[in-house]
Structure formats: C-alpha cells, structure tokens
Amino acid sequence: MARELLALRPQASLLLLEKEDTVGKHQTGHNSGVIHAGIYYVPGSLKARLCIEGARATKEFCDEHAIRYDTCGKLIVATNPLEMTRADALHERATSNGLSLRRVGESELRELEPQIAGVGALLSPETAIVDYREICRKMLALLQAAGATSHFGETVNRIKETGSIVEIGSKGGSWQARQLVCCAGLQSDRLARMAGADISYRIVPFRGEYFRLPPRLNRIVSHLIYPVPDPDLPFLGIHLTRMIDGSVTLGPNAVLGLSREGYPKFSIKAATRPT
Numbered sequence: 001m002a003r004e005l006l007a008l009r010p011q012a013s014l015l016l017l018e019k020e021d022t023v024g025k026h027q028t029g030h031n032s033g034v035i036h037a038g039i040y041y042v043p044g045s046l047k048a049r050l051c052i053e054g055a056r057a058t059k060e061f062c063d064e065h066a067i068r069y070d071t072c073g074k075l076i077v078a079t080n081p082l083e084m085t086r087a088d089a090l091h092e093r094a095t096s097n098g099l100s101l102r103r104v105g106e107s108e109l110r111e112l113e114p115q116i117a118g119v120g121a122l123l124s125p126e127t128a129i130v131d132y133r134e135i136c137r138k139m140l141a142l143l144q145a146a147g148a149t150s151h152f153g154e155t156v157n158r159i160k161e162t163g164s165i166v167e168i169g170s171k172g173g174s175w176q177a178r179q180l181v182c183c184a185g186l187q188s189d190r191l192a193r194m195a196g197a198d199i200s201y202r203i204v205p206f207r208g209e210y211f212r213l214p215p216r217l218n219r220i221v222s223h224l225i226y227p228v229p230d231p232d233l234p235f236l237g238i239h240l241t242r243m244i245d246g247s248v249t250l251g252p253n254a255v256l257g258l259s260r261e262g263y264p265k266f267s268i269k270a271a272t273r274p275t
C-alpha cells in the first residue's frame with residue numbers, strides 16, 4: 001500500500017507505523033509462501049482478478065529485484081471419482097479465469113510424482129513459491145530509499161479524526177496526518193473500531209499448524225501437492241508445500257486459536273476489552 005501511494009504521489013510525506021521490530025512478522029511471514037495462480041475464485045470476482053494480477057505483479061517484482069522464486073507448479077490431486085468431478089469443475093473455473101491448467105491422468109501422475117497416489121490431478125504450471133519476508137524487506141528498503149519514514153515498535157492505540165486531520169497515537173508518540181490507511185492484518189477489526197467505524201464483525205483467530213518433514217524427505221515431491229477442496233469448507237485443505245528454502249511442510253490444520261498472534265503451540269492471550 002505504501003509503495004502504491006508513493007508511486008501515485010511521489011511528493012507525499014509518508015510515515016509507516018509498525019508495532020513489531022521489522023516487517024513480515026505476522027501472517028505474511030507465517031504462510032505457505034505460495035504465489036497462487038487464481039484457480040479457485042469465481043470468474044469475474046474481485047478475488048479472482050486480484051489473485052491473478054497479484055501473482056503476475058509478485059513475479060515481476062521478484063524479477064526486477066532479484067528475489068528468488070521457483071515456478072514449481074502445483075498438482076491438485078483427486079483420490080476418488082467424486083473428487084475428479086470436482087477437479088473438472090475447478091478446471092472449467094480456472095479456464096474461465098484465463099488460466100491454462102492441464103488434466104493429468106493416473107499414470108502420468110505416477111510419473112510426475114511417484115510418491116503420490118491418486119486417480120488423476122489438475123496441474124497448474126504457473127503456481128510458484130517465494131519467501132514473502134524477503135519481498136517485504138525489499139519493499140521496505142525501496143520505500144526508505146524513496147523518502148518514506150518508518151517507525152518500528154509503535155503500536156497504534158488511538159485514532160481520532162478532527163476536521164481534515166487524523167491523529168494517530170501509540171504509547172510513546174503521536175502523529176498527525178491528512179490520511180490514514182490501516183493495513184493491520186489480524187488486528188484490522190480493532191483498528192477499524194478505534195477509528196470509529198461501526199463494524200459488526202470481529203476476527204476470530206484460527207491457528208494453522210504446519211509439520212516440517214525431516215530434511216532427508218526434502219525431495220519427496222517436486223510440485224506443490226494439494227487436495228481437491230471440499231466445497232463445504234472455507235479452506236484449501238492440507239497440502240504438501242515445497243518451501244523456497246528447500247524444506248517441505250505439511251499443513252495447515254485449523255484449530256481455534258486462543259491468541260490472534262500466537263504462533264507457538266498453546267499460545268494464549270488474555271482477552272482485552274474491545275476498543
């Protein structure tokens with residue numbers, strides 16, 4: 001967001017406030033690291049358009065700044081005829097989204113991935129993996145070079161709009177700006193309320209736990225391996241993910257979290273009164 005704003009208005013004075021000591025410490029630094037191609041979303045929807053454009057922009061950014069990504073491709077594997085029917089529906093959807101996926105039969109699947117068993121699969125050759133933390137660090141360096149100011153360790157705890165000014169406060173400081181954009185991830189609902197927005201929803205944390213395979217299994221697959229998603233569930237399903245550092249993870253599961261930003265197991269955060 002900061003990058004886009006500065007690109008639109010290079011003369012603007014831009015301040016970035018972040019509560020952690022660096023960028024990418026929350027969701028962006030704790031995900032599967034996949035540059036999704038945009039297979040699943042309803043054709044024509046904002047999500048479909050953003051995912052497809054975002055994948056292209058992410059790869060372009062990486063090319064421009066020598067950030068390594070690996071277009072290893074993704075296999076969505078069907079384990080029975082019902083899943084194959086669902087995979088065919090996904091194939092149609094992806095095609096409507098302008099993507100070129102390929103249907104893979106059982107024997108080709110065995111050739112591509114000898115360790116994976118299935119009745120067939122969809123191959124998304126464009127799906128890639130990257131280290132999103134590295135992207136964040138590069139974006140920060142570019143912002144700083146373009147004249148933006150960044151303050152770390154500043155947790156925004158007050159937002160007040162008066163006339164044409166918005167006042168933003170933390171424990172240690174306060175700032176005034178003409179415009180404020182909150183990109184607060186899992187804290188977005190709290191910041192929206194802080195800013196006086198009348199919202200009727202609240203973020204409920206779910207922990208996604210990943211299991212990292214032992215290093216001797218790092219070459220067990222050469223693609224990302226996903227199940228055919230169950231249309232009744234809002235998750236992509238447990239997947240085998242090759243990470244850009246060479247390791248392979250299996251996950252995530254989804255368990256109700258007791259802390260919004262608690263990554264180790266059994267993280268608990270005492271409830272605070274909603275602001």
Ligand SMILES: Cc1cc2nc3c(=O)[nH]c(=O)nc-3n(C[C@H](O)[C@H](O)[C@H](O)COP(=O)(O)OP(=O)(O)OC[C@H]3O[C@@H](n4cnc5c(N)ncnc54)[C@H](O)[C@@H]3O)c2cc1C
Binds near residue numbers: 018208
């Ligand atoms: C388990 C899991 C797997 C995923 N896998 C993928 C994937 O493979 N590929 C993909 O593209 N997407 C994936 N996603 C989605 C992706 O990670 C998120 O959509 C994305 O990281 C959200 O970015 P964000 O900037 O909105 O939030 P965040 O990365 O969480 O950043 C929010 C920032 O706001 C700061 N902040 C919050 N409150 C305050 C405050 N009061 N004051 C100051 N700063 C504050 C935080 O410290 C943080 O740095 C996954 C998500 C999950 C949960």
